[in-house]
Amino acid sequence: MNKPREKDTEALLKETLELDQSFRNSVGTINEKGDRNFLFPKKPSGFYTYRRQLMSYLLLAIFFAIPFIRINGQPFLLMNVLERKFIIFGRIFWPEDFFIFVVAMIIGVLFVSVFTVAFGRLFCGWVCPQTIFMEHVFRRIEYWIDGDRNQQLRLSRMAWNSEKIRKRVLKNSIFYAISFIIANFFLMYIIGTGEWWQIVSDDPKEHVSGLSGMLIFSGVFFFVFAWFREQACIIVCPYGRLQGALLDRNSIVIAYDYLRGEKRSKFRKKEDRAAEGKGDCIDCGQCVDVCPTGIDIRNGTQLECTNCTACIDACDNIMEKMDKPKGLIRYDSENNIASGKSVVFTGRVKAYIGILALLSGLFLYLVMSRADVEAIFLRMQGQRYEKIDDQTYSNVYNWKLLNKTPEEKFYSFKVISPAEGLSLQTIGSDEQITVKGSELSQGAVILKMDKAQMTGTTTEVEIGVYEGDILVETIKTGFTGPLIKPKRKN
DSSP states (O other): OOOOOOOOHHHHHHHHHTSOOGGGGSOTTBOTTSOBOOOOOOOOOSHHHHHHHHHHHHHHHHHHHGGGOEETTEESEEEETTTTEEEETTEEEOGGGHHHHHHHHHHHHHHHHHHHHHHOSHHHHHTOHHHHHIIIIIHHHHHHHHOSHHHHHHHHHSOSOHHHHHHHHHHHHHHHHHHHHHHHHHHHHHHOHHHHHHHHHSOGGGGHHHHHHHHHHHHHHHHIIIIITTHIIIIIOHHHHHHHHHOOTTSOEEEEOHHHHOSOOOOOTTOOTTTTTOOSOOOOOHHHHTOTTOOOGGGOOOTTOOOOOHHHHHHHHHHHHTTOOSOSEEEEOHHHHHHSOOOSSOHHHHHHHHHHHHHHHHHHHHHHHOOSEEEEEEEOTTOOOEEEETTEEEEEEEEEEEEOSSSOEEEEEEEEESSSSEEEEEESSOSSEEEOTTOEEEEEEEEEEEGGGOOSSEEEEEEEEEETTEEEEEEEEEEEOOOOOOOOOO
8 A cells, every 4th residue: 555745744734625526416417407427437457357357257157057057956056935935045934934044044144334424435335236237347348339438428419310320229228128138037036947938838818926026127137227327326225324323434445545646636737746746536526427327536535436446546547647555445444544543343343343243143043943844733613612521621722833844745744742641643644744845835733631730721732743753843832721629628
């Protein structure tokens, strides 16, 4: 990291704050009339851009490969909201496991918070699907068809002639085709590759809802990447708004070294900028031209910044041509720029990490201790106890068994307590109950209890769910009977 020149930090900071602050009163993507101000960012190139491209290719390969990966016959990842069935890492989760999802979501939010406090919006610039698809897929196609920033500006101002119509039709056709492909893969994440293949291979009349979903998803993606673009990050995404509360002066963000750059002025050959009190910033505007959200990073950290590093590469290229050290714009903290001191792992970060570790441990425990079968055993509504004889009464119960594994399982009910005077009889099925993989079976049983075992109008009983001779689930319920009058002592 470059060491800033020695300056009166407080005086320079005061001068910087006294600069034009009008940028805070507006958004770069909206003009004075309130209309959309379309951005035409210049094509970036450099150290960070190349590495972000490699990262995007890796993540895109993972995104398109995951729907076809299976573990023990189950998809690696499936979020079937329609059937309330979720598969993560090949393990099936049902609505009964919702509390595990709640813990997982809290962990995810907390992890993002910890990461943001320490390293800013690094997620947005390097991993976010919006950034990956926009900057490394759609934008690259746009550069190929419409050209770089100047060519795009000329094309937008051009009258509708044959060249403009041809480029617009070609670009939007490719954009919609890619949006359609992305929509199909997102649909695979929801319904699975098998259901998806049925939709695309069968008669369209048999899958109107599925095909409608494809077209709706395709239209949404096309709208976002062809028109809405950076507005998704500036207006819609809540993460950008959170950084105002999460970031502090020790957070590592993309920052402009004002100690080294100010006072900024245009470049003149053979000038002694240090002697004239000028900084290294030549006010070329390249950092603004390449910004996909239209901000000037020299104004400091802003909510619109997605940490995409385009301004770093643009500035480094200029510094290299001027034979100046790179890093005028770099990953750094405000404290380190101002004083050369920075502490990434502050007390707040350590507290977040501690809570994150506890929740992660809880999540692992819940996942590892989760039973493979979910059993529900309830007394049939509207049914009173039935008197079989003077000493025996019966209750009817409904049961449900959910097999959370992909394999077929065989279960049976057995009485645990009271060990004597209580018997169980299944209705309309064998004692051994067959439950197919990832399916729900249900039925009814009759419990018969001797009067001598009853402790009142309701007696607690315990039923075991067995897989062979192995107890896999224990159920507690109540057995209702007549009021048992205690015997009088002589």
